[in-house]
Amino acid sequence: MMGPGSPPRKVGWGEDLDVESTHLASPTDDILYNSSRVAPTTNVRGPTLVKPATVSELPTLLTKIQPGGGSIRRESVGNRRSSATRRLSTSISAALLPLPQTKSVYLQLLFAGVVVICLVWTVWLIMLNTAPNYTVNRVMNTENFDNGVFWLFVDPSPYLLWLSVVGLSVAGIGYVAILVKMVARPKRRVSQAPGSLRSSPKIDATKNASESINSAKQFTRRVTSSAQLIMALAQTDSVSRQLAKLGMKIGDLAFETVLLIQILEAGSPTPIVAIFTIIIASNALACATTMFLPFQRIGLIETLVDLLFDLLIVVGCPMLVLVYCLSTFNFPRDKYAINHEVFPPGWFEQQASVVADPAQTAVIYKSLKSLRISSTLDFFARMGVQATLFLRLRHLVNLIQSPWKQRTCVYPRRRRSAAILFVVYAILLIVFVEESVRTSTIACDPHPECAVHARRWTILESASLTQCPCLMMIDRDIAPKSYAEWEQPLNVTAKVAQLATRGDLQTVQLTNRFLPVLPDELRRCTELRHLTLEYTHTQTLPDWFKGFTELEFLHLESKFTSPFVVLPDDIFRDMSSLTFIHFAGFVPMKRLPSFQGLTNLKSLTLAVFLLLDQLPAFDHLHRLERLLVTCVPILDTLPDFAPIKENLKSLILTDRGTWCCNGFLGECNLQHPMCQIHPLWGTPAATCLASDREKATPDTLALIEKYPDNICNGLLYPGSLEGPPTPATMDPCNGTLYRQCIDASGFESMCYNARFMGIACDTNPFPIKMRRYQIARGVGDPCNPEYEAWLGCK
Structure with missing residues (x-):
C-alpha cells in the first residue's frame, strides 16, 4: 500500500494495477473497468478492429497507453465516459450481490407459508367442486341436518367437473413445484477469490500482452465480451419486455373485472362487493403509482405489490366469503335438537328448514355456491387469476434465490399513457360499482319482498314497479292469527308478475299467500332454481313450467280446501338439476308424473296423498339420499328400490300403507292394524294383493329391513295430527x-x-x-x- 506523498508505483504491462481494488471488485467490475481503459478514437457502434502493432511501433504504443514514463495512475482514467461506466458497474455489482443468508432464509420461510396457504385453499376448492354437500357440511357443521342433505348443492355435469378438477389440480401441482424449488438447493453465483482472479484466463492474457504481438487482439476480445454482457443485461429490462408485462397486467385486471361482475350479478352482500372493488381499484392505482416512484430497485417493489393483490383476489376474497358465511349462519341448533328429541321421525318439525331463517340460508347458499366453478366462463376467469398468481410466486422465489436476476423495473418507467389508463380504469370501476349498487337499491325499494337483488346499473324510471333486478322473492306468513287471514291471504299475483318482468328471479318462496295461477311473467325467469308454494291456493302448474330446466328445489304444500289436482305428465323430463321435491296435501291426486329426468334428485317427500295407489318407478333416482312417504293410505305396492340402494341414507315410510300387510312383503295379514279401516282418514280396509301383482324385490326387502324403526309404524289416530284450522x-x-x-x-x-x-x-x-x-x-x-x-x- 502506498503511503501519503509516495510516488506512484510503476507497473509492468501485465501486472495488476491495484491489488486492493482487485480484491474488492467483482468480476463484472474488472471486465467493465478494463474495457473503459481504451478510449475509442471515433464514436462508432460495435467493436473496434485494432491493427496489430509492429515491433518498431510498440514503444510508441506503450507510451500512449502508459503516459508519464509508463506509470498508470487511477486518477488518470477520469474522463466522463469512464466515470459513468464505473458507476454503472458499481450499481450492477451491488444488484448482483446475493442477499444475506439470514434474510434469505426468512423470506423463503415467509413465502413458503404463503404457497402452503394457496395449496391448501386449492385442495379445498377441489373438494368443494367434487363433493359440495359433504365439504360444506363439514365446514358449516351441518352433517346431521336432514341426514346430510340440508344444503342440496347440485352435482356439476361430468364435463364441468372434469374441467374444474383438472384446472385446479394443475394449479395445485404448480404450487407444489414452487415448494420443491424453494426446498431444493439453488445454484448460487459465487464470486472468485482474489487469487483465482489473478490466475484467470483474462488476467493471464493481460500479463502476456507485453510479451506477445497478439495482445491487442486479446484485449479486443475482452472489450467485445464486456459489450455483449452489457447488451444482455440491457435486454433483460428491455422496453418490449416491460410492455409485455404491462399487457399481462391489463389481462389480470380483465379477469378480476369478470369476477367482480359475477359477484355483482349474484347479489353478494355489500361488504364483500365493497372489499372486492377496493382491492381491484387499488391494484390498478398501485401499478400506476409504482411507474413514477424514484426507487433504484422498483422492480422488486412492483413484483411484491402485484403478488399481494393476486393473493387477495385468488385466496383472500374467497376466504372472506367463507368467513362471512360462517359468521352469519345463526342456526338455532338447540331448538332443532329439541325437535328431534320430541317429534317422531319424518315429522314436519324435524326438518332443518323449518327452524332455519330462509332468507339467511338462501344468501349463504348463493355465497357458498359462488366459490364453485359453475360455468365455462367461470372456469377461465378462475384459472386466469390462478395462473397469474402462480407466475408471480415463481418469479419472486427466483428473485429470492437468484438476486442477480432482479430487473430494474417490471413495467415501463414514467409511461404517462399507461398510468392514465390505470387511473381512469380505477375511477370508472368505482363509479360503475357505486351506481350499480345505488340504482338497483332504489329500483327495489318498493318491493320489500325482494330479499336479494342483483347489483346492476339500472336506468331508473319514475313510478315504475318492474325495474327491480330481483333474484329472491321471499314473502311468508308462518302463523296467520285469524281465520280470515288463513282463508283469504294477501294476493301476491301482481307482485310476482312485477318482480318477474325482468326475468331475473331465481328464488320464489311464498307461504300463506294467494297465488291461484302462476303469472305468465314468471315464464321469463329461465334461471329459476327455487320454488316454494305453501298454502297459496295453487291447484295446478302451467304446461310451460317444464321449461324451468335449472330448477333445483321444488316445495309444494296444498290446503285441504284447495289442493293440487294434477301436474303435467312430463314436467320432470328435463329437470336434471332438481335435487329436492316436497309434495304434501295433494289429497285428491291419483297419479304422479314420471320421475324420468330426475338424475340428481337427493330428497323426495310425499305426504297426505289419500287417493294415490302407486308410485312412479325409481329407475332414474340413482342419487336419492332421503325418501319420506307418509299418509298415503291406499298405496298397495312400492317401486323397486334397487336403483336407490347405493346412496340412500334415510328411509321413512310411516302411517298406513296397505303394502305393509297385503302380501307385498311376503305374507298377507289383513288383521294387521295397517290393513284395517284407517282411524283418522277413514280409508276402507285393505285386501290381499292379487297373485299376478309384483311382489317386493330382494333389494327392496333388504333396504326395508335396514330401517325397521321407520317402516310400517306410526299409525295416525284422531288428535295425533293437526287438521286444517277452523x-x-x-x-x-x-x-x-x-x-x-x-x-x-x-x-x-x-x-x-x-x-x-x-x-x-x-x-x-x-x-x-x-x-x-x-x-x-x-x-x-x-x-x-x-x-x-x-x-x-x-
Missing part, C-alpha cells in the same frame, strides 16, 4: 302462540301453528312437550308468563 279452533287462541286452550274432547291443548298453518287449538302432545323443553332450557322464543305459566314460564 273458526272453532282459531278463535280461542286470538292469534297468541303457546296459549292454553280448551278442546271439546277434554285433552290438554295448546295454540300452535302446525306446519305453518293458522294459530289454532291443537291437541297434539308433541308441540306441548316441545315448548315445555324450550322454556326449561331457555331455548327458542322468550316465554310470556301471562300465557305460558302453565308450561313452566316464570
Whole structure:
C-alpha cells in the first residue's frame, strides 16, 4: 500500500494495477473497468478492429497507453465516459450481490407459508367442486341436518367437473413445484477469490500482452465480451419486455373485472362487493403509482405489490366469503335438537328448514355456491387469476434465490399513457360499482319482498314497479292469527308478475299467500332454481313450467280446501338439476308424473296423498339420499328400490300403507292394524294383493329391513295430527302462540301453528312437550308468563 506523498508505483504491462481494488471488485467490475481503459478514437457502434502493432511501433504504443514514463495512475482514467461506466458497474455489482443468508432464509420461510396457504385453499376448492354437500357440511357443521342433505348443492355435469378438477389440480401441482424449488438447493453465483482472479484466463492474457504481438487482439476480445454482457443485461429490462408485462397486467385486471361482475350479478352482500372493488381499484392505482416512484430497485417493489393483490383476489376474497358465511349462519341448533328429541321421525318439525331463517340460508347458499366453478366462463376467469398468481410466486422465489436476476423495473418507467389508463380504469370501476349498487337499491325499494337483488346499473324510471333486478322473492306468513287471514291471504299475483318482468328471479318462496295461477311473467325467469308454494291456493302448474330446466328445489304444500289436482305428465323430463321435491296435501291426486329426468334428485317427500295407489318407478333416482312417504293410505305396492340402494341414507315410510300387510312383503295379514279401516282418514280396509301383482324385490326387502324403526309404524289416530284450522279452533287462541286452550274432547291443548298453518287449538302432545323443553332450557322464543305459566314460564 502506498503511503501519503509516495510516488506512484510503476507497473509492468501485465501486472495488476491495484491489488486492493482487485480484491474488492467483482468480476463484472474488472471486465467493465478494463474495457473503459481504451478510449475509442471515433464514436462508432460495435467493436473496434485494432491493427496489430509492429515491433518498431510498440514503444510508441506503450507510451500512449502508459503516459508519464509508463506509470498508470487511477486518477488518470477520469474522463466522463469512464466515470459513468464505473458507476454503472458499481450499481450492477451491488444488484448482483446475493442477499444475506439470514434474510434469505426468512423470506423463503415467509413465502413458503404463503404457497402452503394457496395449496391448501386449492385442495379445498377441489373438494368443494367434487363433493359440495359433504365439504360444506363439514365446514358449516351441518352433517346431521336432514341426514346430510340440508344444503342440496347440485352435482356439476361430468364435463364441468372434469374441467374444474383438472384446472385446479394443475394449479395445485404448480404450487407444489414452487415448494420443491424453494426446498431444493439453488445454484448460487459465487464470486472468485482474489487469487483465482489473478490466475484467470483474462488476467493471464493481460500479463502476456507485453510479451506477445497478439495482445491487442486479446484485449479486443475482452472489450467485445464486456459489450455483449452489457447488451444482455440491457435486454433483460428491455422496453418490449416491460410492455409485455404491462399487457399481462391489463389481462389480470380483465379477469378480476369478470369476477367482480359475477359477484355483482349474484347479489353478494355489500361488504364483500365493497372489499372486492377496493382491492381491484387499488391494484390498478398501485401499478400506476409504482411507474413514477424514484426507487433504484422498483422492480422488486412492483413484483411484491402485484403478488399481494393476486393473493387477495385468488385466496383472500374467497376466504372472506367463507368467513362471512360462517359468521352469519345463526342456526338455532338447540331448538332443532329439541325437535328431534320430541317429534317422531319424518315429522314436519324435524326438518332443518323449518327452524332455519330462509332468507339467511338462501344468501349463504348463493355465497357458498359462488366459490364453485359453475360455468365455462367461470372456469377461465378462475384459472386466469390462478395462473397469474402462480407466475408471480415463481418469479419472486427466483428473485429470492437468484438476486442477480432482479430487473430494474417490471413495467415501463414514467409511461404517462399507461398510468392514465390505470387511473381512469380505477375511477370508472368505482363509479360503475357505486351506481350499480345505488340504482338497483332504489329500483327495489318498493318491493320489500325482494330479499336479494342483483347489483346492476339500472336506468331508473319514475313510478315504475318492474325495474327491480330481483333474484329472491321471499314473502311468508308462518302463523296467520285469524281465520280470515288463513282463508283469504294477501294476493301476491301482481307482485310476482312485477318482480318477474325482468326475468331475473331465481328464488320464489311464498307461504300463506294467494297465488291461484302462476303469472305468465314468471315464464321469463329461465334461471329459476327455487320454488316454494305453501298454502297459496295453487291447484295446478302451467304446461310451460317444464321449461324451468335449472330448477333445483321444488316445495309444494296444498290446503285441504284447495289442493293440487294434477301436474303435467312430463314436467320432470328435463329437470336434471332438481335435487329436492316436497309434495304434501295433494289429497285428491291419483297419479304422479314420471320421475324420468330426475338424475340428481337427493330428497323426495310425499305426504297426505289419500287417493294415490302407486308410485312412479325409481329407475332414474340413482342419487336419492332421503325418501319420506307418509299418509298415503291406499298405496298397495312400492317401486323397486334397487336403483336407490347405493346412496340412500334415510328411509321413512310411516302411517298406513296397505303394502305393509297385503302380501307385498311376503305374507298377507289383513288383521294387521295397517290393513284395517284407517282411524283418522277413514280409508276402507285393505285386501290381499292379487297373485299376478309384483311382489317386493330382494333389494327392496333388504333396504326395508335396514330401517325397521321407520317402516310400517306410526299409525295416525284422531288428535295425533293437526287438521286444517277452523273458526272453532282459531278463535280461542286470538292469534297468541303457546296459549292454553280448551278442546271439546277434554285433552290438554295448546295454540300452535302446525306446519305453518293458522294459530289454532291443537291437541297434539308433541308441540306441548316441545315448548315445555324450550322454556326449561331457555331455548327458542322468550316465554310470556301471562300465557305460558302453565308450561313452566316464570
